[in-house]
Amino acid sequence: MAKATSKSAKKKSKADAKKTKNAKNAKNAKNTKKTKKKAGAATKASGPKRNGKQIPFVDYLVLGKTPYLRANECKSCAARFFDRRNACASCSGTEFKRARVKNRGIVTSFSIVAMGPQPYVSAIVDCDGTSVRTTLIGVEPTPEKVTLGMPVKLATYPMGLDTEGTEAIAFGFAPA
Numbered sequence: 001m002a003k004a005t006s007k008s009a010k011k012k013s014k015a016d017a018k019k020t021k022n023a024k025n026a027k028n029a030k031n032t033k034k035t036k037k038k039a040g041a042a043t044k045a046s047g048p049k050r051n052g053k054q055i056p057f058v059d060y061l062v063l064g065k066t067p068y069l070r071a072n073e074c075k076s077c078a079a080r081f082f083d084r085r086n087a088c089a090s091c092s093g094t095e096f097k098r099a100r101v102k103n104r105g106i107v108t109s110f111s112i113v114a115m116g117p118q119p120y121v122s123a124i125v126d127c128d129g130t131s132v133r134t135t136l137i138g139v140e141p142t143p144e145k146v147t148l149g150m151p152v153k154l155a156t157y158p159m160g161l162d163t164e165g166t167e168a169i170a171f172g173f174a175p176a
């Protein structure tokens with residue numbers, strides 16, 4: 001009986017030794033990684049450091065693996081709104097549910113806005129019956145390149161970092 005105990009104790013200590021060795025290796029690997037990361041960051045320009053967090057620029061943009069727009073849909077007539085409402089503009093209904101808007105649509109109206117540092121395209125996109133006011137991105141803002149009925153899809157882009165390093169994400173629609 002005593003023999004068996006001592007044997008198992010020996011086995012255990014051997015296993016412990018192995019564990020310690022592994023832990024040490026893992027720790028060393030981790031340190032190497034950390035050092036590398038730090039060196040990389042140091043070469044970048046100063047300013048707020050990206051903290052890995054993102055926030056949508058408008059509250060109806062839902063971020064994630066596949067970002068999408070979320071509308072408030074009237075429970076009685078299914079009209080959709082992107083802003084918060086107390087009552088439906090179509091039927092005066094007061095109950096809304098959240099609805100996911102299709103990420104693809106077609107341009108139903110647009111205007112090329114030439115004010116500001118560079119021209120851009122302001123458009124209304126029809127996403128399977130839901131009208132979305134948006135800017136068109138990834139397309140030259142000229143009447144030759146932008147056309148009515150043009151198929152587009154939702155796209156997101158970074159707007160910059162806040163002081164904490166959180167990235168603000170905006171959306172637009174790009175040619176599909």
Ligand SMILES: [Zn+2]
Pocket residue numbers: 074075076077078079088089090091092093
């Ligand atoms: Zn309604």
